[in-house]
Amino acid sequence: MHKTSSRLLALLSLLQTRPSAAWSGEDLAGRLGITPRTVRRDMDRLRELGYPITAVKGPSGGYRLDAGAHLPPLLFDDDQAVALTIALQTAAAGTTLAEDAARALATIRQVMPPRLRHRMDTLRITAVRPPGSGDAPPADAHVLRDLSTAVHTHAELRFDYATDGTAAAGQRRRVQPHHLVTRRGRWYLLAWDLDRANWRTFRVDRVQPRTPTGPRFTPRELPAGDVAAFVTSRFRGSDGTTTDWPCRGEVVLGLPATAVAPFARDGIVEELGPDRCRLTLGSWSWTALAATIGSFDTDIEVIGPPGLNDAFARLAARCAHAARKPIPS
Incomplete structure (x- = not known):
């Protein structure tokens, strides 16, 4: 790459780091090791290439890269070309964007210089849907x-x-x-x-x-x-257990498993008989867990841990106090 082209790329990269603020001419000259006059000439070259460069008035002057109505020519260094290729080949997995991503990659490849085009061609990546993702349609x-x-x-x-x-x-x-x-x-x-x-x-x-x-x-x-952490905690692990809940307890409910399972979120429900089941469930606090289990409106036997027993005791005391409190006239 010619020295001038390399300098333009570096100048453009600096301008893109401040999308809503201006660089002074002196700062840009210092960063690039050139004179303010060369900065002005390079700004003119970028404008000729289609980049909307705005000159900002001030004691030393300044420049800002604005959003344009048309996409100007793009400049990429080696690392950016690699990152772009990987992103376009993998980011569309699980969406309906796969065809659009492939067309975008082909369009960008055509305007790349031979050296960067070769680097892009060496990256052939196939995004495979992981086990357990089922046959769900991709997100629109x-x-x-x-x-x-x-x-x-x-x-x-x-x-x-x-x-x-x-x-x-x-x-x-x-x-x-x-x-x-x-x-x-x-x-x-x-x-x-x-x-x-x-x-x-x-x-x-x-x-x-x-x-x-x-x-x-x-x-x-x-x-x-x-x-x-929150999203991970909402799903079961590969061994069928819930993961990463700060509080997780186990109880036996006086209900059939088929009546509990649809409302157990990501809990584990085990059938113990026609009218009994074991429920393992997690939550962000013991009180919240006790309240959730209590919503099943049936007899509850706490297997453990002790923190869940204590939460039920506190919740029961609060409910009893609420029941005794007179209704204001």
Whole structure:
């Protein structure tokens, strides 16, 4: 690559690090080891290539790279070319964007110089869906876009959700979207369910958004504050056990397993007889776990640990106190 082209690439990279702020001519000259006059000439060259460079008035002058109406020629160094190739070959896995990603990669490859084109051609990567991802359809790119926009703008969402993958089983949901995440080849929406007053994860391939979106909201703090840890804790491990819950307990319920399983979230339900089952369930606190188990409205035998027994005792005392409290006139 010629010295001038290398310098233009370095100059463009610096401008892109401050998308909303200006660089002074002196700062750019110092970073690149050139004179302010050379900086001005290089800015003119970038403008000729189609980059919208704005000159900022001031004591020493400045420059800012603005968003343009047209995509100008792109400049990539070796590491960027490698990163772009890997991203386009793998990021579209689990979505309907695979064909678009392949066309984008082919278009970019055509304008690459031979040296970078060779580096891109040596990277042949196949994204394989991991075991356990099943035959679920990929997430629709338009749905991902709509959900991402709602997450970014903090807008409430209404959508139909197919709980078993069929339209006939769809449920109307109202949520405050928090994050879009991927796990084991699938996309999920992490959101606060307004009707159920709890955090939920929704498979994006089963979401059909409704328009328009709802009002803006102030995002809630996610339990534990870590998206990755929270989402991981919502799923079972490869051995069938729940993972990463801070509090996990085991009880025996006076209900058949078939009556408990649909409402046990990611718990493990084991049949003990026609009217008894063992439930292993996790939560972010012992009190929340006790309250969840109590919602089954049946006899409960706590197997352990002691923290769950204590939580039931505290919850029982609070409920008894609430029952004695007179209703204000």
